[in-house]
Amino acid sequence: MMSNEREFSFTQKDFTFLSKIIHERTGIVVSDDKFNMFYSRLSRRVRSLKLNSFQEYCAIVRDEREGNETSELINAITTNLTAFFRENHHFEYLSDTVFPELTQKNPDRNIKLWSAGCSTGEEPYSLAIIMKESPLLANWNFELKATDLDSNVVAKANRGVYSMSRVEGMSKKRLKRWFFKGAGKQQGLVKVKPELNQMIEFGQLNLIDNWSQEPQDVIFCRNVIIYFNKETKAKLVDQYANSLKPGGYLFIGHSESLYKVTDRFELIGNTIYRKIK
Numbered sequence: 639m640m641s642n643e644r645e646f647s648f649t650q651k652d653f654t655f656l657s658k659i660i661h662e663r664t665g666i667v668v669s670d671d672k673f674n675m676f677y678s679r680l681s682r683r684v685r686s687l688k689l690n691s692f693q694e695y696c697a698i699v700r701d702e703r704e705g706n707e708t709s710e711l712i713n714a715i716t717t718n719l720t721a722f723f724r725e726n727h728h729f730e731y732l733s734d735t736v737f738p739e740l741t742q743k744n745p746d747r748n749i750k751l752w753s754a755g756c757s758t759g760e761e762p763y764s765l766a767i768i769m770k771e772s773p774l775l776a777n778w779n780f781e782l783k784a785t786d787l788d789s790n791v792v793a794k795a796n797r798g799v800y801s802m803s804r805v806e807g808m809s810k811k812r813l814k815r816w817f818f819k820g821a822g823k824q825q826g827l828v829k830v831k832p833e834l835n836q837m838i839e840f841g842q843l844n845l846i847d848n849w850s851q852e853p854q855d856v857i858f859c860r861n862v863i864i865y866f867n868k869e870t871k872a873k874l875v876d877q878y879a880n881s882l883k884p885g886g887y888l889f890i891g892h893s894e895s896l897y898k899v900t901d902r903f904e905l906i907g908n909t910i911y912r913k914i915k
């Protein structure tokens with residue numbers, strides 16, 4: 639499967655090699671139909687490294703010691719699609735059900751939330767906004783973590799700068815309360831106010847590694863496990879159960895399910911799970 643029209647030679651063998659590295663390092667299962675996507679996303683790397691072919695590129699990934707190009711490879715291949723208040727019913731459920739419950743359960747007035755696979759930050763900033771806007775949580779202490787495997791998206795998330803089009807769906811009131819509007823050279827951009835940014839601890843974390851987190855009240859891991867096989871999913875979900883307080887909540891993406899993956903959670907709403915053991 640090699641086209642003469644391509645700028646660089648890219649064979650099925652190269653694709654298989656790169657897919658294997660991606661799977662080993664991220665847990666992401668790469669399907670065969672991603673051949674063209676790999677070519678278009680990685681030719682930029684081949685070009686900027688001034689290489690002549692994907693065979694040379696694979697050799698660099700194979701031989702390197704520090705893993706720099708492997709990180710670039712992963713950053714180029716991961717899908718980072720996200721949005722502010724994506725799957726808004728989850729945020730409504732937090733405000734209407736979870737926050738009232740936690741105000742009863744947590745006498746220390748402290749809430750721990752984790753956005754695992756936070757991409758460019760829209761998800762954790764949406765969480766920060768609803769926590770700040772909840773009258774029930776006035777004067778509460780929030781510990782909000784946001785992590786992703788891809789170092790580029792974590793850096794972008796931490797900068798908190800977005801084009802106006804990303805916040806179009808937000809009410810004017812909310813926009814004014816939580817964002818600065820860019821002027822001059824920054825025209826067309828918005829920046830998250832420091833008050834929100836400072837609430838979030840951003841970091842790089844590979845979810846398939848052996849990590850541990852302090853017990854959380856809520857974990858958001860949405861549109862991440864969709865790319866994993868059942869075994870990887872089961873291991874990760876087990877780690878999530880270990881990292882949640884009793885009765886803690888796990889939110890997953892709209893096309894994901896834990897059906898036959900775990901017996902440590904019960905389904906209590908649309909893609910909303912609760913730890914039972």
Ligand SMILES: C[S@@+](CC[C@H](N)C(=O)[O-])C[C@H]1O[C@@H](n2cnc3c(N)ncnc32)[C@H](O)[C@@H]1O
Binds near residue numbers: 716846
């Ligand atoms: C489609 S985005 C979802 C973003 C956000 N959670 C949402 O639902 O809008 C998936 C994210 O998962 C991250 N990801 C994929 N594999 C990962 C892994 N093994 N560890 C951590 N993050 C991973 C990707 O880098 C990407 O940013």
